[in-house]
Amino acid sequence: MLACLPPKARASESLHHVRLVYFWPVQGFLLIPIVVAQEQGIYRRYGLDVSIVLPPDAQTTARMLATEQAEIGMEARTDVVFAAEVSLPLVSIANYDQHNSWCVVGRPGEPIDLRTLEGKKIGIFIDSWTAVMMHLLFEKSGVKDAENVQQIITQFEDLPLLLSGRLDLATNAASFAIAASIAQDGQMPSLACPNVTGVPDIPIWSFTATPHWLKLHGGDAKAWLAATREGLLWAMSHPTEAAALFSKIYPEVDSPLYDKAGWAAAVPYFGNGDTALSQTSQSWSELASEMHRIGLISKVRPLATYYTNDFLPR
Structure with missing residues (x-):
């Protein structure tokens, strides 16, 4: 039966499907690296078929991962700390940005x-x-x-x-x-x-997943991050072209001028080729400690509760 399928159908069957759930109920230009990796075939080169899922509001991304409505999330790092407070299984596998914008x-x-x-x-x-x-x-x-x-x-x-x-x-x-x-x-x-x-200059957003999914699909997590990093670095090096690509795919969301100006302003916050997607104990400790100090969480958990670097590209 497989021999009867056209080549594209067979290729699609072999790809591992990964759904990314965004942090906002409308597509935004921060999705540009993912769109670049989709449109340039980078995810397919890594054996993945990646789609974007939108949550109903800005507070649901973590719960959608927990209920297996998506495999990877993009959300504020405070979500990860709050999730640990209520024993919701969630871990950051990479920082999206490197500074607090x-x-x-x-x-x-x-x-x-x-x-x-x-x-x-x-x-x-x-x-x-x-x-x-x-x-x-x-x-x-x-x-x-x-x-x-x-x-x-x-x-x-x-x-x-x-x-x-x-x-x-x-x-x-x-x-x-x-x-x-x-x-x-x-x-x-x-x-x-x-x-x-005077607020801390630490990353805002993380790419997240559940420990259960990572245990079963660690290879897909590594492939997704490697491909996403390629998309991010290309979009940083070609900001005008990357923004235009996003505007072409999502013309109904914002204007091309909005996407171009927004992406150009976002690029400086992502670090460089050496630091892109990286995460450190220092920034996670600072975030959790500040949240504890002002009474938003009961205690600071072991940092391994919040993040892991095991799936980052080496």
Whole structure:
């Protein structure tokens, strides 16, 4: 029967299918390395057929992995620490970025004074990274009572509300803030990033999986990371072409200008050929220790609970 199948069908049968579940319910330009590896046949070269799955909200990626709705996740590293707190089996197999791009955002040309946050309306998202960073931001900026700051939850994007004057400030990863501001009015927003806010300069996102899947499919995890690293390095070296490819595949999501500006702003946060996807005990220890210090988790678990480097390309 196999001999009767066309060559492409037989080749597809031999590929191992891996589903990546994103951290956001809409495709975004941070998926560019995965799209590059898909479209350039890099995953197929490593024996994989990779698809992208979208969660219903920003808090479901870990649960989708636990219930076998996907094999690999892309999510905030705070999700991994919170998962360990409730004994949800989840481990990081690579960092996506190498620096913290989470910033307080202001309108173009308007300086940000973190000493005057009380009484302000600030746009936030409901993801776990934002929740932790806001705790730290209030602490570092001297906010005595979080109730004195109006935190306005936004569904998908807070920059339009900021630029229209309906918010005093917003919070976002720098690349998304820059993309939205440039796409809307061609100007750079004001940004207060970790060097100003005082929050830790540590990676935001991880690629994650369950220990059970890794035990059974460690080879697929290694192949996926090796192929994804190739896609990431190519997209970093060819940012304009990579963004255009993403815009072509997902034309209904954002404008080509948005994707181009956002990806160009994201690239500096990924490290280089030596550090891409790497993760260290220091950054995981710092994240978990800060979360424990401000009372969000009961204790810091052994770091092997949070991450492993066993599947990274050597």
